[in-house]
Amino acid sequence: MSHSVKICNVVKRYDDFVAVNDISCEIKQGEFFTLLGPSGCGKTTLLRMIAGFNTIDGGKIYFDDKVINNIEAYKRDIGMVFQNYAIFPHMTVFDNVAYGLKARKVPKSEIEPRVLKALDLVQIMNLKDRKPSELSGGQQQRVALARAIVIKPGVLLMDEPLSNLDAKLRVQMRTIIRKLQRDLNITTIYVTHDQEEALAISDRIAIINSGRIMQVDTPATIYKKPQNTFVAGFIGTSNFMDGKIEQIGPDGVARIKLDAGFEFSIKLKKKYEGRVKISVRPEQFIMNDSGESGLPGEIQMYTFLGDFANYEVKLKNGQIIQANEYTKDIDFVREIGHKVNLGFNPEKVSIFNEEGTEVLS
């Protein structure tokens, strides 16, 4: 049975630079948990702290109820898949996978069946006598995966395991990883900078920026209900527009006026006055040739992408907005220079405070 992982106020400093800044989160037993963020955000540092390759400068990490801060890396009983696979080049595939079992003094009679089973799970049984130099990137990745799971680790860590593969293989491998993780029910912490990969593979995602957690949620919630403008901008495409609360009623219904020239009313969860930022996804716009309720603009550029068309629309205040329109709904393409009106459903868009740090709607 794999462990749950609890990260409490964890800090990592390099001289003046704080790489991991007071991060706390809990990962449930058997969960597929992803650390997602731009490069240099501290996600790999955090993963390596869990693995024991980086020291923990503050806070505590628990496996179940046990603090692991002072347990040495080689005693933590973790499986890890490295970004560049880290296959031992002087050993065969079989010996690579058996390495961890030998270190655990597993009886010889047990090693072979376990290794073969692991190789079978990642579908490379036929490669067991090969040397790593004779394997392709995808095959090496499978060896790395087999080597990590064969020891039945308490926690499985993966550091950007798919980033060196080509696009097609990436999709294939992530399905294999996900299935394997579910079947074996291993608590998995996965690091990536690829948002699509994170959305596809995870039970929950922690978005990290500058060493801090921005939001922890399921993929759908992260996409639909971003907690701040960083998350809204990092996941998918968002159009940010500035505006101002004109008036707010006792019932919490606020009248918001956008700088680009459009007013709408929405009930806010929090009391707030002053300037706001709203974020609208390109597919949330409803595009009309004319009309009253919406943002007036002019098409600057269009890109036809098959199932939908992407438009760049210049608003009255000069801001350029991305808007998508499904091609199944229309039988013409809007040309450059056309005047349009962009409407949206206020209930669906996100409204943030002026700094973009807090969601209001």
Added chain:
Amino acid sequence: MNAESAPRRNLTKYFNFWNFVKYGSLLLLLVFLVYPFFSVIIHSFLDSDGGFTLASYKTFFTKPYYYRTLWNSLATSGLSTIFAVLLGVPLAYITTRFNVYWKKCINMLIIMSLMSPPFIGAYSWIMLLGRNGLITNLFAKMGITTPPIYGFGGIVLVFTLKFFPYVYLYVSGAMSSIDRSLEEAAENLGSSKLKRVLTITMPVIMPTLAAGAIMVFMSSLADFGTPMLIGEGYKVLPVLVYEEYMSEMGGNANMAGALSVVIICCSTAVLLIQKYVVARKNYVMTALRPPIVEQLTKGKRILLTALCMLVAVIAFLPQIVVIVTSFIKTNGPIFVQGFGLESYEKIFYKLSKNITNTFLFAIIAIVIIIVFGMLLSYLVVKKKSKISSALDLLLMFPYVIPGAVLGISMLVAFNKKPLMLSGTAIIMIIAYVIRKMPYTIRSSSALLYQIDPSIEEASINLGVSPMKTFFKITARMMAPGVLSGAILSWITTINELSSSIMLYSGKTATISVAIYTEVVRSSFGTAAALASILTVTTILSLLLFNWVSKGKVSVI
């Protein structure tokens, strides 16, 4: 509080073994490298009563007998460097860019001439062009007097032929790692072939060329055997150091110390130029598509091959001469008609001790070099800290020091209790280890840099402690680099003359020392037989090196 102090305690446990290695080797280097050098420097400022004086330096810079040697050293080294460049660069260009025949053979001959015992060149050229030389006599019969080989000209000839391989090997390495697209781009932009070579190819290889030239200069500056044998009245610094020390035997090595300091200053200056001026401009390139090798017409191809072979064979000639002369019949020191094994009989009867000494000391030194070289290169590459970079600097220091200087410094430092080592085998082995370890460290480090840190982490992560991981994974992966480096250390150890000649005593003389003394006694037959043993061992070791390194590690 708990969380703050605990990881630190953990960390010490984690790196315990490496701390031991780190501080242990630092201590050894301080005792056997730094301390001797300070002793020499201090001695250079002492008078015979032990008081402070600048007299030695004053004598050096005012008396022509002394300061002329500095000029001589710089002149021979400088001129040899120029000739080496003029010889090495065109040769490298031809072999890398044209489809000449027997490239591998040409390369091997050139590498072998570089790795040959240092004084064999001088010795062989004396055999050929000396007073009683083969060619001299041949020409004399025809009534032609050849110019004398002794002195300035001879030194430059031997240095050029012995050290031009540095330029050749460095430059041909760089030439074949220029990506084809670079020259194609120049061509595409409309520049002619000659212009391309001058404006693109040459500037790109310039830093490498400079590095090769500096190696030639430093090696020439440090060489002792060649000028000693062929220089006769023409004295260079290392020779003067030796003579001064020998004449001061029993007294203080004050003048010899001052001379050593002068040499070290010269070579350090050159090395600093290399490090801060030349190395900065280095262009890192990994050729994805190596440059095109031009296909020549048959006539031109044969002509260029003959040209390259001529140079390679002339460079290799000394070793052929040595082996051939070792089989010529002798009558006492004089060669007579016909072939025979007298020279070998004589050395096995008279000088077998030197042969066993050479191989025994070298084997012990190599074992120490392998163990320390492996651990130290790991420390320097993978466990970066202030101390490990200090170690790195100290370990490369012996590159700069001529063997004669190292020899003197060790004698000065270890001729009294508690470390009374002069005259022992131990002092020679220590000198070999210090002087030859850089080869092993450099080649192991080169390999270590290519080992991804996550390979070790993967092993630790799978439950193997860091120390066990080093032996199970890292050491295994380093092995080819360590082994190739060790072979180079081995080759240069058995051929070592300049420090041996300072440190040997009757009981610890090695082959190279014996060759030197036999040549001085004009016993050329035995000298040739001894040199042949070294040459053949060297060639066999080089073949082993090629087999082990699979062409991945360069000899330079």
